[in-house]
Amino acid sequence: xxxxxxxxxxxxxxxxxxxxxxxxxxxxxxxxxxxxxxxxxxxxxxxxxxxxxxxxxxxxxxxxxxxxxxxxxxxxxxxxxxxxxxxxxxxxxxx
Amino acid sequence: xxxxxxxxxxxxxxxxxxxxxxxxxxxxxxxxxxxxxxxxxxxxxxxxxxxxxxxxxxxxxxxxxxxxxxxxxxxxxxxxxxxxxxxxxxxxxxxxxxxxxxxxxxxxxxxxxxxxxxxxxxxxxxxxxxxxxxxxxxxxxxxxxxxxxxxxxxxxxxxxxxxxxxxxxxxxxxxxxxxxxxxxxxxxxxxxxxxxxxxxxxxxxx
Numbered sequence: 001x002x003x004x005x006x007x008x009x010x011x012x013x014x015x016x017x018x019x020x021x022x023x024x025x026x027x028x029x030x031x032x033x034x035x036x037x038x039x040x041x042x043x044x045x046x047x048x049x050x051x052x053x054x055x056x057x058x059x060x061x062x063x064x065x066x067x068x069x070x071x072x073x074x075x076x077x078x079x080x081x082x083x084x085x086x087x088x089x090x091x092x093x094x095x
Numbered sequence: 096x097x098x099x100x101x102x103x104x105x106x107x108x109x110x111x112x113x114x115x116x117x118x119x120x121x122x123x124x125x126x127x128x129x130x131x132x133x134x135x136x137x138x139x140x141x142x143x144x145x146x147x148x149x150x151x152x153x154x155x156x157x158x159x160x161x162x163x164x165x166x167x168x169x170x171x172x173x174x175x176x177x178x179x180x181x182x183x184x185x186x187x188x189x190x191x192x193x194x195x196x197x198x199x200x201x202x203x204x205x206x207x208x209x210x211x212x213x214x215x216x217x218x219x220x221x222x223x224x225x226x227x228x229x230x231x232x233x234x235x236x237x238x239x240x241x242x243x244x245x246x247x248x249x250x251x252x253x254x255x256x257x258x259x260x261x262x263x264x265x266x267x268x269x270x271x272x273x274x275x276x277x278x279x280x281x282x283x284x285x286x287x288x289x290x291x292x293x294x295x296x297x298x299x300x301x
Contacts (some may be wrong), residue, residue: 010178013177024159027295028159033296039155045296045300046292049291050208057288069115073122080285081126088133092137
């Protein structure tokens with residue numbers, strides 16, 4: 001059961017927003033600094049995007065207040081998707 | 096024969112079940128876009144140079160503006176949910192209307208962006224598009240398909256949030272009953288979540 005007893009705060013939403021904006025600025029800067037299509041550029045861009053996704057899911061979607069089952073489900077779906085990427089990468093690497 | 100009372104008879108309401116159902120739906124959405132991201136990754140690997148050439152022509156400024164719009168709209172939806180939980184109905188409605196305006200801002204921005212590409216003949220079936228190398232055309236096809244599908248989600252989300260606003264006005268959603276509001280908010284955040292990955296993949300990596 002979700003924790004509906006927690007006190008929602010406007011300040012938490014605003015802080016999350018500021019962090020997301022800062023990360024957006026960082027990812028634009030990093031795309032120029034890392035040269036666009038290098039492995040480093042892709043890795044940095046995806047790392048920043050995943051950090052932003054984590055903030056949205058945790059704070060805006062309130063998963064930090066929810067029952068642990070939501071965290072388990074989200075983790076499992078993420079693992080499923082990562083396994084798809086891995087299988088695709090292995091397929092292309094060894095053909 | 097003993098008599099018994101059916102629990103919750105006539106007043107079944109399962110907020111947690113409703114939220115769980117929404118999350119299961121969101122997982123199907125994540126895997127739908129996930130499949131498209133895999134197709135993108137595969138073609139980026141196959142047509143590395145072609146993707147680089149076309150992505151250099153994408154307008155980073157327009158992409159960044161749309162990113163700011165969606166992040167701001169995610170904030171206003173979160174604020175509206177915080178407001179309804181606190182019982183601040185007027186604030187909740189106000190923030191929802193700001194979100195809906197931002198959603199339209201996103202769609203209008205996308206319209207101008209697509210129009211510019213189409214004006215230059217860079218759309219399926221047009222001459223300039225047909226003359227592109229295979230990988231270049233594939234980048235644009237994926238760009239139209241993925242941002243187009245995302246755009247449809249933006250429109251659906253905006254309609255949902257409009258319904259939420261009207262339900263608050265008619266007191267069908269309030270500080271004790273806000274699951275529909277919360278679930279619509281979850282959908283809107285998913286729209287933001289997908290754009291968080293679309294932005295670097297189509298605009299920044301070149």
